[in-house]
Amino acid sequence: MTAFTLSPEEAQVQATARAFLRDFVDNSYLNEQEESATGFEPLRWVRMRDLGWSSVHLPDRVGGADGSLVDAALITRECGRAAYASPLLQTLRAATTMSALGADKTYDDVLSRIGDGEIATLVAPPDRAVVADVAAGGFVLSGRPVVVEWLAQADWVVLVLPTVGQDCIGAVVPADFLGDRAVEVPSIDNERIVRLDLDGLELPEDVVRSTNVSATEAAYALARADLLRASAMVGGAQDVVERTAKYALERHQFGQPLGRFQAVRHHLARMVIAADGAQLLCDDALDRAQPGADETAIAQAAVFAAGRAYVDVVLTAAQVHGGVGTTVEHILHHHFRRAKAMQLRSGQRSARLRELHHALVVRKEGVEGSLW
Amino acid sequence: MKTVIGPTQRQFLADLRSYLDGLDPELVAATRAENIEDPMQPRENGRRFLRRLAADGWLGVSWPTEYGGQGRTEIEHWLFAEELYSRRLPNGLLTLNVIGPTLMLMGSEAQKADYLPRIINGDQVFAIGYSEPDAGSDLASLRTRAVRDGDEYVVNGQKIWTTGGDVATHYWLAARTGRPEDKHRGVSLFIVPMDAPGISITPIITQGGERTTSVFLDDVRIPASQRIGEENEGWAAIVCALNFERMFFHNEPRWELEQLAGWADAQGLLEGETPQAYALQERMGEHAVDVEICRLFALRGAGMLAAGQVPRAEASANKIWWGELRQRICNTGLDLVGEDGTIATGSPYAPAGGHLEHGLQSSPVWRFGGGTNEIQLDIIANHGLGMPR
Numbered sequence: 117m118t119a120f121t122l123s124p125e126e127a128q129v130q131a132t133a134r135a136f137l138r139d140f141v142d143n144s145y146l147n148e149q150e151e152s153a154t155g156f157e158p159l160r161w162v163r164m165r166d167l168g169w170s171s172v173h174l175p176d177r178v179g180g181a182d183g184s185l186v187d188a189a190l191i192t193r194e195c196g197r198a199a200y201a202s203p204l205l206q207t208l209r210a211a212t213t214m215s216a217l218g219a220d221k222t223y224d225d226v227l228s229r230i231g232d233g234e235i236a237t238l239v240a241p242p243d244r245a246v247v248a249d250v251a252a253g254g255f256v257l258s259g260r261p262v263v264v265e266w267l268a269q270a271d272w273v274v275l276v277l278p279t280v281g282q283d284c285i286g287a288v289v290p291a292d293f294l295g296d297r298a299v300e301v302p303s304i305d306n307e308r309i310v311r312l313d314l315d316g317l318e319l320p321e322d323v324v325r326s327t328n329v330s331a332t333e334a335a336y337a338l339a340r341a342d343l344l345r346a347s348a349m350v351g352g353a354q355d356v357v358e359r360t361a362k363y364a365l366e367r368h369q370f371g372q373p374l375g376r377f378q379a380v381r382h383h384l385a386r387m388v389i390a391a392d393g394a395q396l397l398c399d400d401a402l403d404r405a406q407p408g409a410d411e412t413a414i415a416q417a418a419v420f421a422a423g424r425a426y427v428d429v430v431l432t433a434a435q436v437h438g439g440v441g442t443t444v445e446h447i448l449h450h451h452f453r454r455a456k457a458m459q460l461r462s463g464q465r466s467a468r469l470r471e472l473h474h475a476l477v478v479r480k481e482g483v484e485g486s487l488w
Numbered sequence: 489m490k491t492v493i494g495p496t497q498r499q500f501l502a503d504l505r506s507y508l509d510g511l512d513p514e515l516v517a518a519t520r521a522e523n524i525e526d527p528m529q530p531r532e533n534g535r536r537f538l539r540r541l542a543a544d545g546w547l548g549v550s551w552p553t554e555y556g557g558q559g560r561t562e563i564e565h566w567l568f569a570e571e572l573y574s575r576r577l578p579n580g581l582l583t584l585n586v587i588g589p590t591l592m593l594m595g596s597e598a599q600k601a602d603y604l605p606r607i608i609n610g611d612q613v614f615a616i617g618y619s620e621p622d623a624g625s626d627l628a629s630l631r632t633r634a635v636r637d638g639d640e641y642v643v644n645g646q647k648i649w650t651t652g653g654d655v656a657t658h659y660w661l662a663a664r665t666g667r668p669e670d671k672h673r674g675v676s677l678f679i680v681p682m683d684a685p686g687i688s689i690t691p692i693i694t695q696g697g698e699r700t701t702s703v704f705l706d707d708v709r710i711p712a713s714q715r716i717g718e719e720n721e722g723w724a725a726i727v728c729a730l731n732f733e734r735m736f737f738h739n740e741p742r743w744e745l746e747q748l749a750g751w752a753d754a755q756g757l758l759e760g761e762t763p764q765a766y767a768l769q770e771r772m773g774e775h776a777v778d779v780e781i782c783r784l785f786a787l788r789g790a791g792m793l794a795a796g797q798v799p800r801a802e803a804s805a806n807k808i809w810w811g812e813l814r815q816r817i818c819n820t821g822l823d824l825v826g827e828d829g830t831i832a833t834g835s836p837y838a839p840a841g842g843h844l845e846h847g848l849q850s851s852p853v854w855r856f857g858g859g860t861n862e863i864q865l866d867i868i869a870n871h872g873l874g875m876p877r
Contacts (some may be wrong), residue, residue, distance in 0.1 A: 361873040376876050382862065383867035388872050389805045396784035397777070417777045469773035470766060473758075476776035477749050 117137035122190075129172070129187050133194035136167065141198045146306060149201065154269060155390035156202040157307040165233035170207045174215060178224050179231025185340055186402050191346035196351030199450040201306040203235045203266035205348055209341035210236035210274040216337035217276070217286045222325045226288050234271040237291075239264050239312065240338050241277075242463030246314050248277045248285050254320040257284060259366055261313040263463070267298050269309055274451065275319075277336055280377070284334035286326035287319050305457035306450055332412070339415035340405055342462065343398070349458050350398045353391040353429045356451050359432040360384065360451040381434055387398060387429045394418075394425035413475035420468055423459030448477065490565050492791040500564045504571055507546065515540060520576050524843075526698045527653035530578040530613065538578060542610035550793075551588065555600070556608040560580055561794035566786055570738040582652075583607055585612045585736040587660055590729040596715050603658075603679070615656035615682065617703060618726065619649040626663065626690030627726065628671040632705060634663035634678065641678065641715070642664070643686075643708040652687050655703030656682045660729070661705075666720045677722030679714045697833070733858050734803035735789040740781045741813040744847050748821040749774070751840035757824070771820055778813050785809050791840045801872030803865035811854035811861060819848035 122130065140160070148155055173188040174180025181187070187206050189247060195204060211230050216221035230236055239246075239262065246259035257277065267273060273294060275287045297317065298310040329337075361384055364375035374380045401418035404411045430452045434441045441448040462468060495820045508516075519537040523530075530538055541547050550565035551557020558564075565585075572579040579585070588607050591600055606612045623629045632645025643663055648658075657700075659680040666674020680687070685706035692700045749772060752758050757768055785806040789799040821844035822829040833842025855861050869875040 287722060357873075361875070364875065373876060375869065375873075378862075378866070383873050384873055384875065385865035385868035388801070388868050389808060391804060393781040393785065393809065397781055400780075400784055414780070415857045417780055420774075420777055421781060466766065466770050469770040472773035473769040473778060476780070477745070477758075477772050 118245075126186060126190060130194065132167070132191045133169070134197070135367050136163075137194055137200055141200050143445070143450070146199055146201070146331040146447065146450050147444060150306040155266075155306070156269075156421065161202065161204075161235070162233065162266040164202070164204060170209065170233065170235075171227075171231040173208070174211055174231060175446055177221075178227040180181055182225070185318065185343065185405050188212065189344055189398075189402050192344045192348040195231060196348030196454075199306070199352065199355070199447060199454055200334065201308075201454075203269050205344060206237040206266045207235050208344050209271045211275055212335045212341045212344060213238055213240070213263040213276060213286070214288065216340055217326045217329060217333070223286075223288060226274075234478070235266065235269055236274060236338060237264055237266050237270040238341060239267075239273060239275045239277075239314075240341075242461075243467055244278050245279055246277050248319070249280050250315040251318060254318055255287075255324055257314040257317045257319065261311050261315070263301070263309050263461075264298070265307050267294070267312060268300055268308060276329075276338060278331070278334075282327040282331050283327075284331060285319075286323050286334075287324045288327055289319070289323050289359075293323070301466035303457060305453040307454075307457065316387045321403070336412045337409060339419075340413040342419045343401055343405060343415045345439050345458060345461065346394075346398050346419040346422040348400070349426040349455070350391070350395045351414070351424040352451055352454060353394060353422070356426075356429045356433045356448070356455075357384075357391045359389045359438050359448070360429075380436060383432050387432050390403075390425040390428045392465065394421045397421045413472070416468065416472055416475065419462055420465075420472060423462055426455040427450075489674050492787050492794070494840050497563055497567060498807060499632075500560065501567050501571065502545070507544070508571070508575065508577075511540070514579065514633060516575075519578065523578055527576070527657050528581070528698050528700075530581070531655055533577045534595070535610065535613070535655075536775060538580060539610035547610060548588065548608040551604075551608060552592075555588075555592065555604045562790040563787065563794050565735070566738065566790040569696050570737060570742075570786075573738045574741055574743055576743065577706070579738075581611075582733065583612065585730040586616075586729050587614045589732050590725055591716070593728060594725045596713075596716075598713065599679070599680050599716070607766045612658055613652065613657050614660050615650050615652040615701075617647040617650050617659050617661040617731075618648060621648050624649075625863045628675070629668070630662055630664050630675055631668070632661075632677060633709070634665050636712070636719075637709075638734065639711060639712050641676075641710045643678070643680075643705045643710060645705050647820040648692075649707070650703045651698070651700040652688075653682070654691060654699065655761045658682055659687070659703070661710075662722055662726055665722075668775045670720070674720050674721040675722045675726070676719050677725045678714040679716065680708065680712050684708050684710070685750050686788060694853070695849070696853070698850060698853075701732070702792070703755060728798075729821060730859060731798060731800060731803045734807040734864075735786065735799055736784060737794065737807060737810040739779065739783050741775075741782050741810065741817055742815055744817045744821075744843065745772075745775050745779055746808070746841045747843040747847075748775075748824075751844075752824065767826065775813075778809075778816075782809055782813055785859060801870075804867040805861075805872075807858060808861045808864050811857075814847065814854050815851040818844045818851055822848055 168181045171190050173185055176182045192205050241262045245262050246257055248255040249256050270291045273289050273291050278284050301311045303309040307442045351477040353411040364380055365373050366373050398418040401415040404414055440446050518533040522533045547555030549560050550562045553559040559686045569579045580657050618627055634641040634643045659682050661678045662675055664674055665676040688704045689701045789802050789806050792799045825839045828839050831838045833846045834846045
């Protein structure tokens, strides 16, 4: 239904991204890439770099386009719509996090490399599966293995990890620093993932760029990064709704289009409501994504709503499509698998909801954006 | 990208809050008690309260200044409605938010000059007469007849679910002027004084304790000048008013979640590392996200109105989200309370002041009032997605 208000420049970003992806992405292409060795086409990556996508929201001083988080989110939304998998989302997330933690230019050298087209990924386990402890000459990590997207293809790995106390550290290492700690594993969707075992890893002092980052600051940086994923999920949900509505007009059963049956119409309307709610909250969070804890809470709410909506709409879309929607001949299978995978990358639902409870319900009067 | 709340709106809200904080506490307390008991219709204190707001220039926030309003946008109007609801105070309900704006768009110059000043003064309260015993959401099958007789119409029939019928001064009445087989093309809309000869009102008490009424019309004579728009063309006014009605649900779920949170907090149920506390926090967290979305659905519609657009599918989405969420929150709350939840409102032992129990008892209305949610889903399928009828 009615879209949010984009400035002319933002509308241009959106239109360019949509046109670029439409030029080559379809189900056959997605299937082909998923079966390929790298999972994406490096030549396309060069093209996306040339379009300025991976550094769209980075400052001019590191070769970025000086755009906003909204610009980056519009690009990830289009990738989400197309079900297009590449290291772009992770690179944008890593860069966003470094920008937020490194207002003092701490990460500018790596951000410049990203501006030049290098690939980055982000390790920030949402359920605090890895912690950092001070050790002689740096930090030593402990915890259970975590899943990371596109690490095998990345040049840089950004780590944002809690310390044993309350604070967090921010570190950045060349990907080969992690050596054989990363094992490629199959993913339920078309993104590439590794299982990364950081237990016992020593991070020397020089790779740890930020120490004593407060939990609030770290949460804010990661919330901005996660909003990019939320926007991708919103895009995915929107595409599924539009695609399913189109199918309901084309496909006839019992002598009429599916869209004339009230049971189907109501499914479709519920999908619209879910996708719209997620989009409204995501856009509101993007608009409010300024430093501060309250915006962090809204961003987390947007991530939750986007994941829930994407999964809800693909489940219903599969029902409306029937058998054809479950085959690899139809693009819906990519959305179906990506929806759950992208939702799960935010960690455990119950943990996220408890955080939201603390942020939105317990929060007291007089706080900007407070529920009460 | 920008959302609809900017510095202007924040300042408006700050001014409104400071105004409301400064009102006579006795008036506020009396109004609040009455409103909690039955929010659907301002009675004695509610009327007093609305007249106070009118005298201070706070009614009709989005009404143009030429009609005595503040001339602000629908966004501020919605914020006004939300703030008053959060305090459990009346905001003018259907009369200010639905009838007034519809009259501005569809009424004759004489009707606007006659009614709008008295509405914004808080002197007139409207009740809406659409439903009939054989026509709920299927308004196209109305049977109440209005037969032309010179400069007047003579109306006969029966209406049901006229909420506020016993406190209203005027009736916003849909009646058939064409043939029954013309369905919605044979309906006209009239304004009738509630005390016109031939009108009799019977109260209906709902399970939630709210009052609604049944209205009998027996040879009621209405001057033709009181018809809105052309004869047989009342449908446009009905649709217009319904869209306003579906947009001006505000953030009631927020108030209900607050009751739930307050009760659970007082019981110590939200703290600690127990499975029960975790489970409750999860549910509260999800309800809180849904309350935020509720607000954004309403603000989207207000933003569209402010931009001169008419929310249709968007109004329906707002209405569905709102009504279902309230029911879900009250139901969650009572599940949590357990057997104490059977203690009814009115007892000092009723958990959460009885608000959750009262809320759940009232909740069926939220899912069908203003047009059933199933009809709303069809509107979204048609207008939002272009499905064939």
